[in-house]
Amino acid sequence: MSDAPTDRGRHLLSVTDLGADGIAEVLAVSDAFAEVGRRAIPKVPALRGRTVVTLFAEESTRTRLSFETAARRLSADVLSFPTATSSVKKGESLRDTVETVAAMGVDAFVVRHPCAGAPAQVARWVDAAVVNAGDGWHEHPTQALLDCYTIRQVLAERSGRSLGDTGTECFSGLRVGIVGDIRHSRVARSLVGALAPLGAVVTLIAPGSLLPTSLEGWPVEAVTHDLDDVLGSLDVCYLLRLQLERGSGAFLPSVREYSAGYGLTARRAARLGDGALVMHPGPMNRGVEIADEVADLPGSVVLRQVANGVAVRMAVLFLLLGSGPGADPASLVSGAAGE
Amino acid sequence: MAERERRLTPPRGGVFVPRVQVLSAEDVQRALVRIAHEIVERNHGLEDVVVIGLQTGGVPLAHRIGHVLEEVTGTNVAVGTLDVAFYRDDIGIRPVLPEATTEIPGDLAGQLVVLVDDVLFTGRTVRAALNALADYGRARSVQLAVMVDRGHRELPIRPDYVGKNMPTRIDEQVDVSLDGVVLGDVVPR
Numbered sequence: 001m002s003d004a005p006t007d008r009g010r011h012l013l014s015v016t017d018l019g020a021d022g023i024a025e026v027l028a029v030s031d032a033f034a035e036v037g038r039r040a041i042p043k044v045p046a047l048r049g050r051t052v053v054t055l056f057a058e059e060s061t062r063t064r065l066s067f068e069t070a071a072r073r074l075s076a077d078v079l080s081f082p083t084a085t086s087s088v089k090k091g092e093s094l095r096d097t098v099e100t101v102a103a104m105g106v107d108a109f110v111v112r113h114p115c116a117g118a119p120a121q122v123a124r125w126v127d128a129a130v131v132n133a134g135d136g137w138h139e140h141p142t143q144a145l146l147d148c149y150t151i152r153q154v155l156a157e158r159s160g161r162s163l164g165d166t167g168t169e170c171f172s173g174l175r176v177g178i179v180g181d182i183r184h185s186r187v188a189r190s191l192v193g194a195l196a197p198l199g200a201v202v203t204l205i206a207p208g209s210l211l212p213t214s215l216e217g218w219p220v221e222a223v224t225h226d227l228d229d230v231l232g233s234l235d236v237c238y239l240l241r242l243q244l245e246r247g248s249g250a251f252l253p254s255v256r257e258y259s260a261g262y263g264l265t266a267r268r269a270a271r272l273g274d275g276a277l278v279m280h281p282g283p284m285n286r287g288v289e290i291a292d293e294v295a296d297l298p299g300s301v302v303l304r305q306v307a308n309g310v311a312v313r314m315a316v317l318f319l320l321l322g323s324g325p326g327a328d329p330a331s332l333v334s335g336a337a338g339e
Numbered sequence: 340m341a342e343r344e345r346r347l348t349p350p351r352g353g354v355f356v357p358r359v360q361v362l363s364a365e366d367v368q369r370a371l372v373r374i375a376h377e378i379v380e381r382n383h384g385l386e387d388v389v390v391i392g393l394q395t396g397g398v399p400l401a402h403r404i405g406h407v408l409e410e411v412t413g414t415n416v417a418v419g420t421l422d423v424a425f426y427r428d429d430i431g432i433r434p435v436l437p438e439a440t441t442e443i444p445g446d447l448a449g450q451l452v453v454l455v456d457d458v459l460f461t462g463r464t465v466r467a468a469l470n471a472l473a474d475y476g477r478a479r480s481v482q483l484a485v486m487v488d489r490g491h492r493e494l495p496i497r498p499d500y501v502g503k504n505m506p507t508r509i510d511e512q513v514d515v516s517l518d519g520v521v522l523g524d525v526v527p528r
């Protein structure tokens with residue numbers, strides 16, 4: 001058995017492993033990769049000769065493409081392993097699948113799985129670095145990191161500062177409302193886990209049936225069932241997707257009723273504070289949690305979130321694979337210099 | 340050597356202990372003025388010249404050279420910065436992290452690039468910088484200016500403009516800033 005999956009710096013399994021310093025480091029390194037993305041040739045040789053496997057037991061085209069683009073822009077070789085259509089169908093266990101692929105010589109696994117904890121299991125089975133690309137209702141750390149990066153980018157632009165001079169102080173006291181199906185949302189769990197250590201004030205907004213059964217361990221300021229009540233006080237309004245394919249519908253009287261109470265309609269959007277950001281992890285259900293016209297408002301940074309995803313995932317892969325054997329085991333947290 | 344290299348040289352987090360001041364702040368300024376004049380002389384003016392400082396040690400020197408060039412010739416000189424972290428050949432061998440921003444002024448195709456760094460040692464940073472520059476366009480020519488050439492090259496690279504040639508032991512450290520050049524050692528913490 002290799003190292004325990006919780007050892008920091010080797011894997012990215014949960015955003016809470018990073019802490020405030022680790023998140024700040026990922027954001028700072030993402031800046032460098034965002035610059036790479038703006039070049040005529042958006043590719044650097046940093047991870048030449050390394051192999052990254054995307055192992056998606058649950059299809060997610062946009063996340064997989066984002067990771068694969070990130071790996072390719074670092075010059076890594078990319079193998080794509082859609083378990084939904086491969087040997088897993090023939091009855092092979094996840095462990096056998098992973099160990100078989102690992103035997104080909106793999107430096108990193110990017111794992112998406114419907115079961116919470118599957119990436120942590122994979123990390124126990126292989127020597128390679130493991131990145132959690134979403135596991136069940138548990139976590140989706142890179143989504144939370146790219147959301148934080150997007151918030152920081154927009155706030156830096158507004159304050160007229162360059163990103164290089166911007167740390168994470170812009171999160172201090174930032175009022176973020178997360179609206180929707182918190183119960184089934186790995187995005188919400190990771191986002192709260194990232195925003196809380198950075199000093200943001202998070203409010204969860206959902207009908208009672210879509211809240212987790214227990215909020216123990218959720219570092220949030222407040223929980224409310226009334227979106228209209230808090231709308232005007234938010235700096236960031238983060239809308240979650242109503243995951244009908246995961247059975248969110250069974251927790252609601254009807255989708256229309258949800259939309260009436262928690263959807264960001266044009267009328268509600270008008271009552272958002274000046275300069276409030278509207279965010280969504282995608283794919284959007286237009287007309288359900290977000291109205292057509294709202295998705296295209298200037299305060300909506302949904303497309304920026306997607307664009308930043310590649311830079312942030314490049315940073316994560318580079319920090320995990322590029323720091324080398326001499327690196328401090330906590331390099332992702334404390335900085336490779338270990339100071 | 341740049342702050343970054345010193346910080347990352349194993350054992351990590353060593354402390355730089357200064358031993359001898361080799362150049363004073365005035366010496367550094369005089370060397371930069373001379374290098375600026377040599378750049379004008381060698382290139383018959385400043386047409387198409389772009390000065391690019393390597394992060395992090397070369398950046399203040401590049402800005403100072405750009406400033407002197409503008410004073411000497413009365414024309415504007417483009418000054419940029421380059422972080423070569425992603426092009427280093429020791430990624431995965433020792434910790435490598437990007438430290439600062441890359442800002443290349445415009446397309447480099449057809450330009451005459453003067454790379455500026457504080458210390459020329461193994462030549463590996465310059466090798467990485469040449470690869471990085473190629474991604475910004477095909478420069479007409481690339482020249483290298485360094486404040487200190489301390490020897491111990493591991494690659495066939497030589498500087499075009501040198502502030503001071505300084506033979507060193509391989510385990511010594513050279514610290515360059517606008518305040519002067521100091522020779523010292525890195526002592527484990």
